[in-house]
Amino acid sequence: MTQKNPTVNIKEAPTGLALKIYNWKKSLKTLTPYLMLVGISLWLGTYYLFVEGWELPRFNKLPGPVEVITEWINPDPDWGISMFSPIYYEHIMISCRRIMIAFTIATCLGVPLGLFMGWSKTFRDYTFPILEVLRPIPILAWVPLAILMFSGFETPVIYLATLASLFVTTLNTLLGVESIDKEYFRAAKCLGSKPHHVFLHIVVPGSLPFIFTGLQISIGVAWFSLVAAEMVSGEFGLGYMIMDSYMNITYVTMVIGMLTLGFVGWVSSALVRLAGNRMMQWRVRALALEGR
Amino acid sequence: MQQSDIKNKNNSADISSAEKSTENSASLELRNVCRGFGDEWSREEVISDFSLSINPGELTVLVGPSGCGKTTLVNMLAGFDKPDTGQVLLNEKLITGPGMDRMVVFQETALMPWLTAYQNVVFGPKIRNDLPGRELKKKADYLFEKVGLVEFKDKYPIQLSGGMQRRAELARAMINDPLVMIMDEPFRGLDAMSRELMQEFFVRLFEENRRTNIFVTSEIDEAIFLADRLIVLSNRPTSVRKIIDIKLPRPRELNVLSSTEAYKYKRDAMELLHEEALKNFKRSTPKADS
Numbered sequence: 001m002t003q004k005n006p007t008v009n010i011k012e013a014p015t016g017l018a019l020k021i022y023n024w025k026k027s028l029k030t031l032t033p034y035l036m037l038v039g040i041s042l043w044l045g046t047y048y049l050f051v052e053g054w055e056l057p058r059f060n061k062l063p064g065p066v067e068v069i070t071e072w073i074n075p076d077p078d079w080g081i082s083m084f085s086p087i088y089y090e091h092i093m094i095s096c097r098r099i100m101i102a103f104t105i106a107t108c109l110g111v112p113l114g115l116f117m118g119w120s121k122t123f124r125d126y127t128f129p130i131l132e133v134l135r136p137i138p139i140l141a142w143v144p145l146a147i148l149m150f151s152g153f154e155t156p157v158i159y160l161a162t163l164a165s166l167f168v169t170t171l172n173t174l175l176g177v178e179s180i181d182k183e184y185f186r187a188a189k190c191l192g193s194k195p196h197h198v199f200l201h202i203v204v205p206g207s208l209p210f211i212f213t214g215l216q217i218s219i220g221v222a223w224f225s226l227v228a229a230e231m232v233s234g235e236f237g238l239g240y241m242i243m244d245s246y247m248n249i250t251y252v253t254m255v256i257g258m259l260t261l262g263f264v265g266w267v268s269s270a271l272v273r274l275a276g277n278r279m280m281q282w283r284v285r286a287l288a289l290e291g292r
Numbered sequence: 293m294q295q296s297d298i299k300n301k302n303n304s305a306d307i308s309s310a311e312k313s314t315e316n317s318a319s320l321e322l323r324n325v326c327r328g329f330g331d332e333w334s335r336e337e338v339i340s341d342f343s344l345s346i347n348p349g350e351l352t353v354l355v356g357p358s359g360c361g362k363t364t365l366v367n368m369l370a371g372f373d374k375p376d377t378g379q380v381l382l383n384e385k386l387i388t389g390p391g392m393d394r395m396v397v398f399q400e401t402a403l404m405p406w407l408t409a410y411q412n413v414v415f416g417p418k419i420r421n422d423l424p425g426r427e428l429k430k431k432a433d434y435l436f437e438k439v440g441l442v443e444f445k446d447k448y449p450i451q452l453s454g455g456m457q458r459r460a461e462l463a464r465a466m467i468n469d470p471l472v473m474i475m476d477e478p479f480r481g482l483d484a485m486s487r488e489l490m491q492e493f494f495v496r497l498f499e500e501n502r503r504t505n506i507f508v509t510s511e512i513d514e515a516i517f518l519a520d521r522l523i524v525l526s527n528r529p530t531s532v533r534k535i536i537d538i539k540l541p542r543p544r545e546l547n548v549l550s551s552t553e554a555y556k557y558k559r560d561a562m563e564l565l566h567e568e569a570l571k572n573f574k575r576s577t578p579k580a581d582s
């Protein structure tokens with residue numbers, strides 16, 4: 001007991017910022033961040049060579065990376081929009097706001113809907129065929145209906161993003177409930193659970209991993225349909241910015257819009273993933289044990 | 293060791309409600325039970341006309357060839373499944389569904405992965421809300437000590453070894469003071485070493501309070517080591533092939549298995565099981581003459 005083991009050096013577990021720094025330092029020791037950098041440089045390099053270096057046919061009409069980046073950081077942009085122009089942030093903010101509203105509505109409706117569909121066979125028998133018929137209809141096909149139903153620019157756009165996101169969330173939640181092992185239901189019954197206990201303590205936590213996978217897909221789908229909707233109708237937003245610069249033949253601005261969209265989309269799905277990891281500590285540890 | 297445990301029990305009267313002996317035992321009975329699966333035209337009888345009574349306070353072990361319907365029997369005893377004809381009775385009363393008087397420890401681990409070991413163990417009393425918080429904590433702490441998992445209370449099931457998971461599951465069942473424990477091959481899948489440790493641990497646990505216990509296994513040594521009564525099952529359609537009373541002295545240690553008596557029991561049981569297994573084998577091998 002009193003003997004110290006020299007090889008094992010037990011320290012207090014770091015918390016908060018110290019833990020973040022520790023994890024960050026640890027990740028610098030793996031290959032992941034370096035491979036990521038190499039990947040990005042390879043992609044940028046190829047893009048540069050194809051468009052600006054060798055000026056290959058088909059590629060030579062596109063704006064090259066040097067051109068795009070110079071414009072992006074130009075305080076006095078040649079084509080009207082760079083990271084110094086307020087309108088740029090207005091487009092981003094408006095799209096983000098729409099996504100937030102659409103994603104929130106879709107999640108608040110889709111998750112309970114999916115949970116009930118998985119939990120109650122009767123409810124599922126009523127609703128599943130409808131879901132399966134509506135789900136494959138491409139979101140662009142809903143545009144005329146959305147414009148007929150709602151006035152203005154804002155509501156139809158949000159409606160379309162919500163719709164697309166809702167189907168994905170519902171289906172994934174339903175699959176999540178179905179993925180739960182029967183043994184857990186049996187154990188819960190054996191321990192004296194009433195149906196509402198089963199719902200709260202088995203159905204909900206058991207389907208969380210699928211729900212969060214679904215939410216990551218659903219926020220992507222929301223961006224996808226939002227931009228499509230903004231291209232068709234709208235006067236602001238990243239989709240509008242891309243379409244508008246295409247119409248005005250300002251291709252550099254268009255590419256800036258596309259890259260911004262990619263970046264914002266990536267951040268939003270990372271946020272969803274983060275929220276998921278917070279809510280599923282048990283899963284984080286399971287994955288850590290598997291070395292992922 | 294045994295002595296000190298008993299003393300301990302008397303000292304903490306409120307805790308030992310989990311450990312009350314004989315009076316919380318119950319008898320179970322299967323009367324002419326039949327159960328089959330499939331549609332009318334492709335029906336397969338798994339269990340036909342099965343009768344067996346299980347005495348209170350005894351550890352009854354069911355052994356049988358793989359796939360003979362042991363889990364099917366367990367499901368009916370637990371109330372997850374109903375017999376097609378016949379009756380399953382607990383203390384002379386018909387079993388109509390799962391209940392907390394019968395706790396089941398499953399073949400595969402059924403600890404909820406999203407709850408810590410502690411949360412899993414207190415799951416039953418918590419949702420039924422039938423124990424005041426302080427008492428529940430005391431009882432849970434006592435059980436954690438008993439199964440030797442005190443340091444692992446706040447770990448998630450995935451962070452526990454197979455043997456620890458089984459012990460946590462035992463604690464989760466015992467906290468409810470069931471009349472009967474039903475265990476379906478609980479140690480299957482453990483490595484030989486932890487399996488032996490678990491058997492020794494479990495036999496001590498049983499000997500302490502002698503709760504009616506049904507234990508399913510396909511491992512003959514395990515069966516003889518644990519059993520008061522050994523039920524050898526026949527092949528499908530399953531019925532009782534033979535009942536062997538195991539009169540090895542208790543408390544038992546693993547070395548009883550090397551005694552001549554144990555060897556005799558083993559030889560008897562093996563012979564029967566071998567016959568049954570052979571039947572199964574003959575049925576499933578393709579005919580050589582065609």
Ligand SMILES: Nc1ncnc2c1ncn2[C@@H]1O[C@H](COP(=O)(O)OP(=O)(O)OP(=O)(O)O)[C@@H](O)[C@H]1O
Pocket residue numbers: 329330338357358359360361362363364365510
């Ligand atoms: N729900 C079911 N539907 C159809 N057939 C079933 C069902 N449950 C069990 N069976 C059949 O009943 C037979 C016995 O199954 P059971 O799981 O009870 O066997 P077992 O003795 O527990 O086997 P093992 O040793 O593999 O655990 C199997 O052949 C299986 O195909």
Ligand SMILES: [Mg+2]
Pocket residue numbers: 362363364399476477
């Ligand atoms: Mg089985």
